[in-house]
Structures are given as C-alpha cells and as structure tokens.
Amino acid sequence: MISIYQVAYKNLLRKKTRSALTVIGIALSAWVLVSLLGFNRGYENALNKDIDNMGFQVLVAAKGCPYEAATLMLKGGTGLRYMKQSVVGEILKHPEVEKVTPMLMAAVFDPNKGEEGGISGYLGVDPATFPAMKSFLKFKQGRWFTDTDAREAVIGYEAAELEQREVGDTLLIPEKNVELKVVGILSRSGTQDDGTIFVPLAALQKIFDKKGELTGVGIKVDKRANMAALEQKLYDLPDVQVVSLAQVKQTIMSLVSTAKVMVLSIALIAILIAMVGVINTILMSVYERFQEIGILKSMGAMPRDVFRMIWVETVILCLLGGGLGIGLGLGLSKLTDVLIRRLLPYTPTGGLIQINGRLTLLTVAAIVVIGLVSGLYPAWRASRVRPLESIRAEGE
Amino acid sequence: MKPRSPIVLEARDLTKVYTRGSEQVAAVDGVSLQVRRGEFVAFVGPSGSGKTTLINLLGCLDNPTSGTLALGGRIVFGDGKNISETRLTRIRRQTFGYIFQKFYLVPTLTVIENVMLPFAFYRKEGSVRDPLEVLRFLGLEKRINHRPGELSGGEMQRVAIARALVNNPDIILADEPTGNLDSARSREIGQILRDLNEEDGRTILLVTHNPNLACIAQRVVELRDGKIAPPARRARARPAQGKKPKK
Numbered sequence: 241m242i243s244i245y246q247v248a249y250k251n252l253l254r255k256k257t258r259s260a261l262t263v264i265g266i267a268l269s270a271w272v273l274v275s276l277l278g279f280n281r282g283y284e285n286a287l288n289k290d291i292d293n294m295g296f297q298v299l300v301a302a303k304g305c306p307y308e309a310a311t312l313m314l315k316g317g318t319g320l321r322y323m324k325q326s327v328v329g330e331i332l333k334h335p336e337v338e339k340v341t342p343m344l345m346a347a348v349f350d351p352n353k354g355e356e357g358g359i360s361g362y363l364g365v366d367p368a369t370f371p372a373m374k375s376f377l378k379f380k381q382g383r384w385f386t387d388t389d390a391r392e393a394v395i396g397y398e399a400a401e402l403e404q405r406e407v408g409d410t411l412l413i414p415e416k417n418v419e420l421k422v423v424g425i426l427s428r429s430g431t432q433d434d435g436t437i438f439v440p441l442a443a444l445q446k447i448f449d450k451k452g453e454l455t456g457v458g459i460k461v462d463k464r465a466n467m468a469a470l471e472q473k474l475y476d477l478p479d480v481q482v483v484s485l486a487q488v489k490q491t492i493m494s495l496v497s498t499a500k501v502m503v504l505s506i507a508l509i510a511i512l513i514a515m516v517g518v519i520n521t522i523l524m525s526v527y528e529r530f531q532e533i534g535i536l537k538s539m540g541a542m543p544r545d546v547f548r549m550i551w552v553e554t555v556i557l558c559l560l561g562g563g564l565g566i567g568l569g570l571g572l573s574k575l576t577d578v579l580i581r582r583l584l585p586y587t588p589t590g591g592l593i594q595i596n597g598r599l600t601l602l603t604v605a606a607i608v609v610i611g612l613v614s615g616l617y618p619a620w621r622a623s624r625v626r627p628l629e630s631i632r633a634e635g636e
Numbered sequence: 637m638k639p640r641s642p643i644v645l646e647a648r649d650l651t652k653v654y655t656r657g658s659e660q661v662a663a664v665d666g667v668s669l670q671v672r673r674g675e676f677v678a679f680v681g682p683s684g685s686g687k688t689t690l691i692n693l694l695g696c697l698d699n700p701t702s703g704t705l706a707l708g709g710r711i712v713f714g715d716g717k718n719i720s721e722t723r724l725t726r727i728r729r730q731t732f733g734y735i736f737q738k739f740y741l742v743p744t745l746t747v748i749e750n751v752m753l754p755f756a757f758y759r760k761e762g763s764v765r766d767p768l769e770v771l772r773f774l775g776l777e778k779r780i781n782h783r784p785g786e787l788s789g790g791e792m793q794r795v796a797i798a799r800a801l802v803n804n805p806d807i808i809l810a811d812e813p814t815g816n817l818d819s820a821r822s823r824e825i826g827q828i829l830r831d832l833n834e835e836d837g838r839t840i841l842l843v844t845h846n847p848n849l850a851c852i853a854q855r856v857v858e859l860r861d862g863k864i865a866p867p868a869r870r871a872r873a874r875p876a877q878g879k880k881p882k883k
Contacts, residue, residue, distance in 0.1 A: 242745070242752045250744040535740040538697065540729030540758035540803065542722060626721060627728075628697045 248552040269514035270565020282594035296458035322453040336465030341369040364444030382407040382424030394424040522618040543623035550619035558611030650703035663689040665862035678853035686862035733800030737815035741784035790821030
C-alpha cells in the first residue's frame with residue numbers, strides 16, 4: 241500500500257541536491273541553536289562552580305575596603321585597611337559559621353616587574369584553616385607550608401610561570417629584603433588563586449609589621465544556615481564590611497543573563513534563516529509540481545490531503561536537518577568549546593557546552609515547530625491548486 | 637447506441653463564458669446532450685471549438701456559467717451556483733477516471749506505486765480493482781517495478797490509464813490521450829479504450845484531434861464555436877456492436 245507519507249518522502253528524492261542543501265541549512269541552524277543553548281547552560285554552570293570553588297561564601301573585610309585586590313591595584317598597596325585578628329573569635333561565636341580563615345593581603349612595589357615596575361601582592365593565609373577550606377586546590381609540585389611562622393611560599397600556577405619559580409627556589413620580597421622558600425606550586429584552578437603568592441600568615445604579619453592584623457576573614461557558612469541573617473549579624477562587628485559571595489554571584493549572573501538574551505537573539509536569527517530556506521525550497525517544488533498536484537486532485541486528493549503531503553515533506557526535511565544538526569552539536573561540542581575559549585577573555589573551568597537530553601528535545605521541538613510553520617504557506621498554496629489548472633496548461 | 641441503458645450523464649444548456657479583457661467569450665454555448673451507460677462518445681472539432689472546455693464541464697473539473705449537469709439522475713450543477721472544490725472532488729472521485737495528454741506519472745514512484753497512488757487519497761468502497769490485474773490487462777505486468785523514466789511514451793500512457801481505472805470509475809474521460817504519441821502507439825491506446833468500452837462496458841468520453849481515434853467511438857459529437865454541429869460526421873462512427881475479438 242502506498243501512503244501520503246511515502247509519496248511525500250519520495251518527492252524529496254526528486255531533487256536530491258536541493259533537498260540535501262536544505263537539510264544542511266537546517267542542520268547548521270540546529271547546530272547553532274543547540275550549541276548556543278548548551279553554551280548558555282554550560283557557562284552558567286561553570287561560573288557557578290567557580291564561585292562555589294572560592295571556598296568561602298562570606299568575606300569579612302575592614303570597613304572601606306571591600307575589594308582588596310582592587311584597592312591594591314589602584315592605590316599601589318598603600319590603601320589597604322586592617323582589622324584586628326581578634327575579630328576571628330567574634331565571628332566564630334555565631335552558630336551559622338562552619339569554618340573561618342584569617343587572611344592578610346600585603347603588597348610591595350617591585351621595580352623589576354615588567355618595564356616600569358609593578359605591584360607584587362602576597363596573601364598571608366593560615367596553614368591550619370586555609371588549605372582545608374580550599375580543598376579543591378591541587379598541587380603541581382610540592383605541598384602547603386605547615387608552620388605559620390615559616391618563611392615559605394606557595395605559588396599559584398600563573399604566578400609561578402610569571403616569576404619563573406620552581407619548588408626549592410627562593411623568592412625575594414622587594415623593599416623588605418626577605419627571602420621566601422618556594423615549597424609548593426599549584427596546578428591551574430581557573431580561579432584568581434592562579435595568580436596569587438601564598439605566604440604563612442604569621443610570617444607575613446611579621447615581615448610587613450602587621451602583627452595581629454588582618455585584611456579579610458573568609459567564612460564558610462553552614463549549608464543549612466540562613467546566610468542573609470548571618471550577614472546582618474556580622475555587620476554588628478565594629479569597623480567591618482561584609483562581602484557576600486551570594487551578592488557577587490548575583491551580579492555575575494545578571495551579566496550572564498544579559499549575555500543570554502544576546503545568545504538567544506543570534507539563535508532566533510539562525511532559525512529565521514532556516515525558515516526562509518525551507519519555505520523557499522518547498523514553495524519552489526510546489527510551483528514546479530503545479531500540474532502534478534492538479535492530477536493528484538483529479539485522482540481524488542482532497543485539499544487537506546495535498547496540504548498534509550506538502551506539510552509532511554517540510555517536516556521530513558526539518559527532522560532530518562534537526563537530527564543532523566544536533567548530532568553535529570554533540571559531536572563537535574569539544575571543538576566549539578575550544579573555539580569559544582579562544583574568543584572569550586575569561587572562561588570558567590569545566591565544560592562550556594553542556595548539551596543534555598532536555599536541550600536536545602527542546603531543539604528538536606523548535607525545529608519541528610519551524611517545519612510546521614514554514615510548511616504552512618506552501619502547503620496551503622498547493623492545496624488550492626485546482627485540477628483544471630493542470631489541464632488548461634495543455635491548451636485546447 | 638444502447639437505448640435501454642440508463643442515462644449516466646445529462647447536460648442541458650451548458651454554458652461557460654470566459655472574460656478576456658473586456659470581451660466575453662462563450663467557450664461552450666448552450667450544449668445539451670445525454671450519455672448512456674456503456675456509451676463511447678468522441679468529441680471532435682477544430683482548436684478553440686470548446687471541446688476541452690465541454691469535457692471539463694462534463695467531468696466536473698470546472699463550474700459552468702449556466703445550465704444544468706446531472707450525473708446518474710442527480711443534479712450536480714443546477715442554478716449557476718459554484719460548488720466548493722471539496723464537494724467537486726468528492727463527486728469526481730466517485731464517478732470519473734481521467735486520462736490526459738501528458739501522463740503526469742510521479743517520476744520517483746514505480747509503475748505499480750503510480751497505479752496505486754489514487755488509493756493514498758481515496759478507495760472507492762467495495763469496488764476497487766486490483767492494480768496488478770489492471771496492469772496485466774494493459775500488458776504492463778513485466779514493467780511493474782520500473783520507473784516512468786524507463787518506459788516508452790505508449791507505456792507511460794498505459795500506466796496513466798491503469799491509474800485512472802483502479803478506483804473503478806463509472807465514466808472515463810480522456811482528453812487527447814494520444815496527443816503525445818506516434819501513430820502506432822495511438823492505435824494501441826485506441827484499442828485499449830475500445831476494449832474498455834466493449835469488454836468492460838465502461839462509459840468513455842473522449843476528446844481528440846485524431847480522426848482515426850475518433851472513429852472507434854460509437855458516437856462522434858462535433859463542436860464548432862462552442863456549439864454542437866449538425867450530425868454530418870456520424871456516418872464515420874462505428875456502429876454499436878457486441879463483443880469483438882481482441883486486436
């Protein structure tokens with residue numbers, strides 16, 4: 241038995257090149273669509289992971305200095321503000337606090353850095369608490385320092401490349417004329433730790449004459465606790481500023497959602513291009529087959545039969561193209577990932593393109609809808625062909 | 637003619653007027669005729685005489701401007717009102733099988749698929765014909781899996797005839813069926829039409845330029861300027877007869 245679906249499918253085989261080109265057009269659009277959607281998801285997830293990897297969700301800093309690093313860059317290390325180390329004990333009194341790690345940021349002007357000199361920054365951390373909080377940091381070489389008084393350093397991946405240091409080398413702090421022994425070099429983590437030089441807290445306090453003083457305290461909050469309530473309570477401490485990573489995250493995520501709108505606009509354009517291509521192909525084939533469609537009608541095809549036949553042709557093209565495009569998207573996601581990484585100034589770690597079942601279904605649905613919508617006009621046009629038109633063309 | 641057979645088609649004052657620019661042209665001008673079951677009628681006449689327009693009206697492919705058309709006693713066109721395409725389709729597929737000058741076979745389908753194509757849209761209840769049997773009748777049993785591109789013109793027209801037959805139409809309408817064929821193939825198609833009429837008892841309405849083809853009909857209707865001409869040529873038509881041996 242022969243069905244309308246078979247006829248529709250075989251019709252597409254008539255102009256193989258044209259059908260193939262249309263399928264490729266749709267496939268490319270589907271590829272763009274699924275990759276963009278996957279990128280959206282992957283980028284958001286990766287950013288989220290990066291932020292979570294910071295180890296602490298709340299940072300308490302001396303008032304007026306919420307962003308140590310920024311101050312460091314702008315004021316050449318002189319604008320840092322300090323708070324008393326006793327604040328750590330105060331913070332620990334709150335039941336929501338799970339872990340605390342004190343930190344001291346210090347910076348000197350290094351005349352040998354770059355062409356005109358630059359700022360070298362050091363982060364004093366507590367060997368008892370800091371490594372535990374940042375358990376995701378892995379070592380390329382060496383280990384953490386164990387003694388908080390030791391004149392040792394652990395260098396982030398990028399900083400190590402910049403300073404060209406290996407484990408066992410020494411690192412001079414300019415101005416202070418103090419030599420540190422490099423005991424560890426971190427693997428790349430994709431976070432700001434890559435560019436940091438870590439020094440034991442007590443040693444750094446001594447070197448910079450900041451005994452008992454801190455620039456920041458990282459707090460890991462109990463997962464079940466109400467973070468906002470804790471932040472409110474921390475503000476009761478004298479002369480401190482509370483920076484919540486939840487806020488930072490929110491800011492970043494609002495940037496991401498702006499990017500999302502852009503990405504979706506591009507996807508929309510891809511879809512429109514595909515639609516125009518499909519409409520063009522199907523309409524052309526309808527015009528070419530005007531007389532044949534007339535004959536089908538003289539054979540007893542109802543307008544709705546012809547409509548369905550042309551519609552099915554469109555949907556077949558779209559399904560083939562969609563399937564191929566999603567295949568491309570999945571198969572080449574690694575390649576796309578590499579390309580995007582080259583284009584973006586900052587890329588989080590982890591897979592940027594994450595295509596899952598839901599996204600695939602969404603794309604298939606989108607492509608089918610495109611097919612159905614694009615097929616409407618050509619199918620309607622074909623259904624209106626009257627059998628007489630095909631006969632009249634023969635003349636009398 | 638078979639006087640006792642019932643009338644399957646009756647036209648009264650059938651008129652079709654076309655507007656060309658500001659001019660009104662009556663392509664068919666008040667034609668009245670009756671066709672009985674089992675009749676073979678040929679419509680002849682010079683180009684522009686209105687024979688194709690007439691057969692289109694009789695075959696319900698077009699709405700007349702005025703006049704009446706009845707099929708099997710039921711009026712299809714009556715008061716000049718246009719009938720919807722859907723209703724016309726329903727009437728057409730129950731009554732007619734069409735054969736045209738061009739064959740319009742679907743090139744990607746095989747012979748048997750082309751013949752079965754009407755079933756994709758419609759199956760006449762209880763009285764369809766086995767496509768294989770029809771193809772055998774037309775001498776195409778060895779070609780069923782070929783594609784139209786591999787067939788000769790005569791074979792293609794026979795496939796088109798088979799396609800017109802599978803839904804067992806009451807009336808076959810053939811508009812210049814040999815227009816694209818050489819004289820040998822034309823004779824072949826003529827023989828098939830004759831067999832369909834005599835052996836199958838099928839009613840056939842034929843439009844042709846070809847006098848040799850016209851003379852196999854029992855009745856020849858000549859059209860001039862949209863009107864039926866006086867029956868001067870009837871003498872050339874073959875007399876009504878019973879079964880004849882094939883070929």
